[in-house]
Amino acid sequence: MASGESDDSKKPRRDFLAIAVGGSAAAFGVAAGYPVMRFVSPPATLSSGPVIVGKIDELPVGSSKTVVVDERPVLVIRAADGTVRAFSALCTHLQCVVAYSAERNQIECPCHRGVYSAAGENLSGPPPRPLEEIAVTISDGNVVVGAA
Amino acid sequence: VKAWLKDRIGWDAIRSSLAAHRAPHRSFFFYLGGITLFALLVQVASGLLLVLYYQPDAAQAYGSVQRIAGEVPYGNLVRNVHAWGADTFVACLFAHFFTVVLRRSFRPPHELPWLSGMVALVGGVGMAFTGAMLPWSETAYMHARVGSELAGQVPFFGAALRGFLRGGQEVGAATLRHAFGFHVAVLPAALTLIVGLHLFFLARKPAVLTDAHASSRTMIPLYPDFFARQSVALVGVLVSIMTLAIFVDRPLGDPADPRISPESPHPPWYFLPVHEIVRAAPRELLGIDGARFLVGGACLVALVAAALPFLDRRGSKITFWSAWVLLLTLILLSTRAIH
Numbered sequence: 302m303a304s305g306e307s308d309d310s311k312k313p314r315r316d317f318l319a320i321a322v323g324g325s326a327a328a329f330g331v332a333a334g335y336p337v338m339r340f341v342s343p344p345a346t347l348s349s350g351p352v353i354v355g356k357i358d359e360l361p362v363g364s365s366k367t368v369v370v371d372e373r374p375v376l377v378i379r380a381a382d383g384t385v386r387a388f389s390a391l392c393t394h395l396q397c398v399v400a401y402s403a404e405r406n407q408i409e410c411p412c413h414r415g416v417y418s419a420a421g422e423n424l425s426g427p428p429p430r431p432l433e434e435i436a437v438t439i440s441d442g443n444v445v446v447g448a449a
Numbered sequence: 450v451k452a453w454l455k456d457r458i459g460w461d462a463i464r465s466s467l468a469a470h471r472a473p474h475r476s477f478f479f480y481l482g483g484i485t486l487f488a489l490l491v492q493v494a495s496g497l498l499l500v501l502y503y504q505p506d507a508a509q510a511y512g513s514v515q516r517i518a519g520e521v522p523y524g525n526l527v528r529n530v531h532a533w534g535a536d537t538f539v540a541c542l543f544a545h546f547f548t549v550v551l552r553r554s555f556r557p558p559h560e561l562p563w564l565s566g567m568v569a570l571v572g573g574v575g576m577a578f579t580g581a582m583l584p585w586s587e588t589a590y591m592h593a594r595v596g597s598e599l600a601g602q603v604p605f606f607g608a609a610l611r612g613f614l615r616g617g618q619e620v621g622a623a624t625l626r627h628a629f630g631f632h633v634a635v636l637p638a639a640l641t642l643i644v645g646l647h648l649f650f651l652a653r654k655p656a657v658l659t660d661a662h663a664s665s666r667t668m669i670p671l672y673p674d675f676f677a678r679q680s681v682a683l684v685g686v687l688v689s690i691m692t693l694a695i696f697v698d699r700p701l702g703d704p705a706d707p708r709i710s711p712e713s714p715h716p717p718w719y720f721l722p723v724h725e726i727v728r729a730a731p732r733e734l735l736g737i738d739g740a741r742f743l744v745g746g747a748c749l750v751a752l753v754a755a756a757l758p759f760l761d762r763r764g765s766k767i768t769f770w771s772a773w774v775l776l777l778t779l780i781l782l783s784t785r786a787i788h
Contacts, residue, residue: 342609343617367708372621374708390708395727395740396598397591398710412595412714413728427739429732 346371354444360385365401370447374398375435376408377446378419385439387446388421388432399432408432467672470655474669478552479656480682481545486644487683488538491690492576495531496633503583505629507622510585511704518701529694535580537690539719542573550757550772553764554656560758561650565643567755572640574719579632581717585625590705591714593628594620599723602744620707715786722782723747750775 352370354377360366365378367390374390378401388408392399397412407424408417415426422431437446455461473479502521504513517524546566549555555563582593597620601611616623669675702711716724727740734742753760761768 342612343615343623346617369707372617372619372707391594395595397595397714398708400709411710411712412591413724427727427730427732429738429740 348447351438351445351447354446356442357385357439357444358442360444363403363406365403367398367400368446370435375446376401376432377437377444378408380419381406385437385444386420387435387437389435390432392428393423393430393432394426394428464672467676468670470652470671471668472671472675473656473667474675474678475667477682478544478548480679481541481548483679484682484686485538485541485545487686488534488541488690489573489640489644491534491687492531492538493637495527495534498527499531500633505583505626507585507625507705510583510625511701514584514586514701525698526694529697529699530690532699533690533693533697535577536718537686538573539577542570543719546570547772547776550754551769553761553768555758555761556764557758557762558654559656562647562654563758564755565647565650569640569643569647572636572643576632576636576640577717577719579628579636582625582628583632584701585705586702587705587709587711588702588714590620590707591710592716592720593624595714595716596720597624599727599740599744602738602741603748604741604745607744718783721786722779725782725786728786 348371352368352375354360354366354368357379360377360379362379362383363381365376367374367376369375375387376390376399377385377387379385390398390400392410392412392415394410394413394415397410399408399410399415399417401408401419406419408419408421409415410417410426410428413427415428416424417428417432418424421434423429435446437444439445499517502513502517502524504510514528518528519525521527549563549566578592578596582589582596593615597611597614600614601607603610612618614624614627615621616627669678715721726743730739730743732739737745757768
């Protein structure tokens, strides 16, 4: 067994080794960790562009249709006055998919009982904000959402 | 051969070391940790079989689960075992957690078994969360959407967590691939490590009875006495899971459709309290978005729970009664959500 004196004399060298090894390990961890973090964070996806919902004649007054645009559901409503409006069909509370009730002329979320007006305003229940409105155009008799 | 094997693995030393360990046996609750680990092993075994047929692709996942249940010999049984096994695992995990809190077994010197157990609890809930997405049914899709959105409300790094869980901004094909990768590779590897550490820490600082009733009579040798009793409990659990798997089917529901919500959307039973709270919560609490406030509060409770051995070194009555209040609240909220 080494004497106390020689242990003491080796101490600074041991400390230096511990710091060198620990520092190298930490540097390697950061160097390897950053690319891994970037790899697992998904890259932004490009929009697939406008989506044709269907012919305007196929969307009677007071009816609705839900389509998927860039993996997001979009609710298209043809109001009583014939105008067409589109909203993100994701509830602003926790993103359940909302649906239009023609009977009650309102948009409803079944998950936590949120209610919006047919114009997308949050009326009751937990939703904190109105539904996000999405651009809609009528082109050659087609209803197009997500138009640039 | 037996003598040769015993010699090579040094069985006599292992046996005497195990026999020297004393374990409390008075109550069923001492066996919950072992039962939870066993339920996890049932999940590993049934999951290894399911992965032979399951296809982690948004267009094919639902169909592949349907084929497992309908066409593969004993496929429905294996799927049912995995579904009931998952419920058993989560139930035992929470029962184990509450038992340890109520008995205040987190007290020093058990900080490390407690902390590793808390990490394992998070990993276990992660397994349940990712697993529930995999059938890519209507309910699974809604579960993925609402679950990741709730995770997005976590203070400071919620947005990053949501993007990470979804594999992008939206719930879609990438979400399912992420969930599959985590369910079958990342989380099992992490759980193996953390459960291994949990057992190691427990072996270094074994469970003890600190109350007045502790005596040599209430402590039994870990081997063979405790292991034998534990085995009886495990056989009971296995028989229960198999009986449920054989006689009670787990319906798959309709395939995922991003355009509609299920008619009466209900999360898995262990998320029912959360479902009920976010449904009843006001839009704003103290000027903060209601859901964000609640998730922030839940994170705070979890952090306090993780720090219990350092905050409450003697195991006060406050912790005991707080745990009872929390447990009863969760049960009440679940009951309310069902009705």
